[in-house]
Amino acid sequence: MDSAIQHITPYKTLGLILVALLVLTGITVGVSYLDLGVFNVPITLAIASAKATLVLLFFMHLKYEGRAIKFSFIGTICFLAIMISFTFWDVAFR
Amino acid sequence: MAFSPQKKSFAIKDPTISMTTTPSFYETPSPPELVGIKAWLLTHDHKRLGLMYLWAILFWFVIGLTIGLLIRVELMTIGRTIMSAAVYNSAFTLHGVIMIFLFVIPVIPAIFGNFFLPIQLGTDDVFFPRLNLLSWYLYMFGGLLAILSLFTAGGFPDTGWTFYVPFSIGTKHNVPLTVFAAFILGMSSMLTGLNFITTVHRKRSPAMGWMQIPLFTWSLYATAWVQLLATPVISITLLLVIIERFFNIGLFDPDKGGDPILYQHLFWMYSHPAVYVMILPGMGVISEIIPTFSRKAIFGYRAIVFSSMGIAIAGSLVWAHHMFVSGMSDTAVFVFSLLTFLVAIPSAIKVFSWVSTLYKASIEMTPPLLYALVFIYLFSVGGLTGLVLGAAGPDIHVHDTHFVVAHFHFTMFGGTGFAFFAALHYWWPKMFGVMYDFRRAYIAATLATVGFMFHYVPMFILGLKGMPRRSYDFLPQFSQGNGLAAVGGILLFSGIILMLINLMLSFRKNRIIAAANPWGGCTLEWTIPSPPPLHNFTKEPHIKEYPYDFSDIPDSPQKT
Numbered sequence: 240m241d242s243a244i245q246h247i248t249p250y251k252t253l254g255l256i257l258v259a260l261l262v263l264t265g266i267t268v269g270v271s272y273l274d275l276g277v278f279n280v281p282i283t284l285a286i287a288s289a290k291a292t293l294v295l296l297f298f299m300h301l302k303y304e305g306r307a308i309k310f311s312f313i314g315t316i317c318f319l320a321i322m323i324s325f326t327f328w329d330v331a332f333r
Numbered sequence: 334m335a336f337s338p339q340k341k342s343f344a345i346k347d348p349t350i351s352m353t354t355t356p357s358f359y360e361t362p363s364p365p366e367l368v369g370i371k372a373w374l375l376t377h378d379h380k381r382l383g384l385m386y387l388w389a390i391l392f393w394f395v396i397g398l399t400i401g402l403l404i405r406v407e408l409m410t411i412g413r414t415i416m417s418a419a420v421y422n423s424a425f426t427l428h429g430v431i432m433i434f435l436f437v438i439p440v441i442p443a444i445f446g447n448f449f450l451p452i453q454l455g456t457d458d459v460f461f462p463r464l465n466l467l468s469w470y471l472y473m474f475g476g477l478l479a480i481l482s483l484f485t486a487g488g489f490p491d492t493g494w495t496f497y498v499p500f501s502i503g504t505k506h507n508v509p510l511t512v513f514a515a516f517i518l519g520m521s522s523m524l525t526g527l528n529f530i531t532t533v534h535r536k537r538s539p540a541m542g543w544m545q546i547p548l549f550t551w552s553l554y555a556t557a558w559v560q561l562l563a564t565p566v567i568s569i570t571l572l573l574v575i576i577e578r579f580f581n582i583g584l585f586d587p588d589k590g591g592d593p594i595l596y597q598h599l600f601w602m603y604s605h606p607a608v609y610v611m612i613l614p615g616m617g618v619i620s621e622i623i624p625t626f627s628r629k630a631i632f633g634y635r636a637i638v639f640s641s642m643g644i645a646i647a648g649s650l651v652w653a654h655h656m657f658v659s660g661m662s663d664t665a666v667f668v669f670s671l672l673t674f675l676v677a678i679p680s681a682i683k684v685f686s687w688v689s690t691l692y693k694a695s696i697e698m699t700p701p702l703l704y705a706l707v708f709i710y711l712f713s714v715g716g717l718t719g720l721v722l723g724a725a726g727p728d729i730h731v732h733d734t735h736f737v738v739a740h741f742h743f744t745m746f747g748g749t750g751f752a753f754f755a756a757l758h759y760w761w762p763k764m765f766g767v768m769y770d771f772r773r774a775y776i777a778a779t780l781a782t783v784g785f786m787f788h789y790v791p792m793f794i795l796g797l798k799g800m801p802r803r804s805y806d807f808l809p810q811f812s813q814g815n816g817l818a819a820v821g822g823i824l825l826f827s828g829i830i831l832m833l834i835n836l837m838l839s840f841r842k843n844r845i846i847a848a849a850n851p852w853g854g855c856t857l858e859w860t861i862p863s864p865p866p867l868h869n870f871t872k873e874p875h876i877k878e879y880p881y882d883f884s885d886i887p888d889s890p891q892k893t
Contacts, residue, residue: 307534318562321650326598328669329653332662 383448429494455538526560552617615752627694711747736796762847781828787821
């Protein structure tokens with residue numbers, strides 16, 4: 240929390256995350272060639288979410304932040320999720 | 334019988350506070366090299382910014398109030414009374430835009446939040462003082478654009494403050510500039526929210542735990558989250574209206590595959606939570622005033638804290654109850670109607686807690702308390718009539734009638750408006766170091782309250798009988814109600830103008846100097862001189878174990 244204690248991520252960790260992101264990108268491309276029926280979209284979205292999570296946790300330092308920042312971030316995600324999903328009470332049942 | 338502030342005892346100084354040795358923030362510019370008008374226009378001091386907001390917001394309030402009165406005068410008689418139908422359409426839009434975006438949303442957070450949030454947290458300023466100054470400039474710029482839109486490209490919009498499509502896309506009036514003004518004002522509101530959240534987390538006195546924060550600051554904290562999360566939705570939506578007007582891309586136009594109801598969803602996703610941005614700080618004010626004049630710890634401190642957060646969360650889940658007759662699906666009508674009833678619970682917890690605080694208390698009547706009590710009454714009526722509208726069945730009957738107009742004026746004006754008046758009278762001596770006349774304050778409050786009832790109660794009845802809102806003319810059976818509402822409106826207007834004149838008169842030459850703690854309040858702002866010094870505290874503030882502990886507060890100075 241204190242600004243005096245700045246977490247510096249080692250190059251090794253950053254490198255590993257980069258590799259993980261590239262591998263996941265490869266999997267996304269690979270999956271697009273397979274016909275998995277209704278599962279194609281959920282799988283692609285899951286991989287994309289996993290990649291976004293890695294970026295947030297390590298590149299954007301969310302992993303090393305205090306609880307306030309973590310809760311704030313999760314709060315914004317929940318808010319967006321509610322805004323979008325609740326609209327479907329209308330759109331999906333018209 | 335009301336006691337008079339002229340009583341010698343009223344100005345008794347708290348012996349623990351040295352008033353003469355510490356110069357007030359008026360005498361100490363921040364940054365220190367600034368002099369004259371620059372000391373205000375470039376200030377970083379949260380207190381000066383609070384006062385700059387005060388004057389700007391009061392300006393807009395008086396303008397909005399006057400337009401509101403003119404609307405009611407127009408509706409006093411059948412047919413044309415003082416304005417044409419076209420002017421009438423722009424007048425109610427202008428009244429709505431000014432009152433919502435330039436008055437009710439910023440009024441309590443921007444004025445009293447800026448001034449008192451850092452003090453109640455035991456710190457010297459907000460976390461981002463320069464950003465705070467930027468917020469004020471954005472507010473002024475937004476206001477300026479709203480004025481410009483009156484005189485340019487077709488004149489002020491005739492859409493109502495909701496800017497509903499498809500009309501707002503098609504009308505010849507100056508919609509783009511006005512919605513852009515609202516966009517800028519939204520940015521100002523967001524930055525204030527961001528500043529408050531950061532200040533509460535990072536600048537709170539280290540000795541102050543979460544359950545030691547005063548309830549006014551807690552309510553601002555809950556509000557700030559709504560401001561920060563919901564405002565971007567309206568900002569984007571208003572930009573989409575501008576884009577739709579200029580480029581005809583078909584977002585909301587059914588002919589091009591667009592969805593007009595989508596606009597209503599996006600609009601109310603912000604604008605419903607926004608009504609809690611408007612009311613929550615007002616509830617915070619009342620939660621300060623009631624215990625102070627009850628000389629008693631507030632009932633249910635934790636319940637009030639959690640209900641503030643509860644309102645902020647539940648209030649974000651109910652937006653589509655504005656759309657029951659818009660043509661959205663029946664499933665959505667059912668779900669949103671059900672969810673709406675949830676919001677009533679935390680609001681009721683607050684009302685019960687205030688009333689329970691008054692129970693068996695040593696109540697001392699003062700103008701701020703009178704306004705606070707009127708608030709509880711008017712807000713309760715507003716809240717309960719909200720349930721009539723939240724239930725899908727009766728809503729279909731009274732939707733878009735004067736019933737709705739009366740309901741939201743009871744909550745927004747009877748609620749936030751009267752909480753603002755209460756806050757003005759409560760904190761005026763702290764902000765300016767002067768005391769106003771009590772007798773005139775009581776007369777003004779009574780006049781405004783009686784006027785309020787005669788103004789809005791007839792509208793409930795008119796609405797139930799079927800008189801539509803935003804209507805320029807009406808059928809003969811609505812004459813009596815509209816006539817009565819106009820008379821009530823004039824009384825209400827007179828009461829508020831008298832209240833403002835009374836406050837201004839407190840600056841006259843033979844002014845009454847206010848004590849540091851004239852009311853016997855126990856939150857931190859009452860432990861420092863009136864007006865406060867630049868850095869608020871001259872010595873480390875003492876944080877109480879429980880913020881509403883009156884045990885070490887001497888009897889109210891008025892009594893001694």
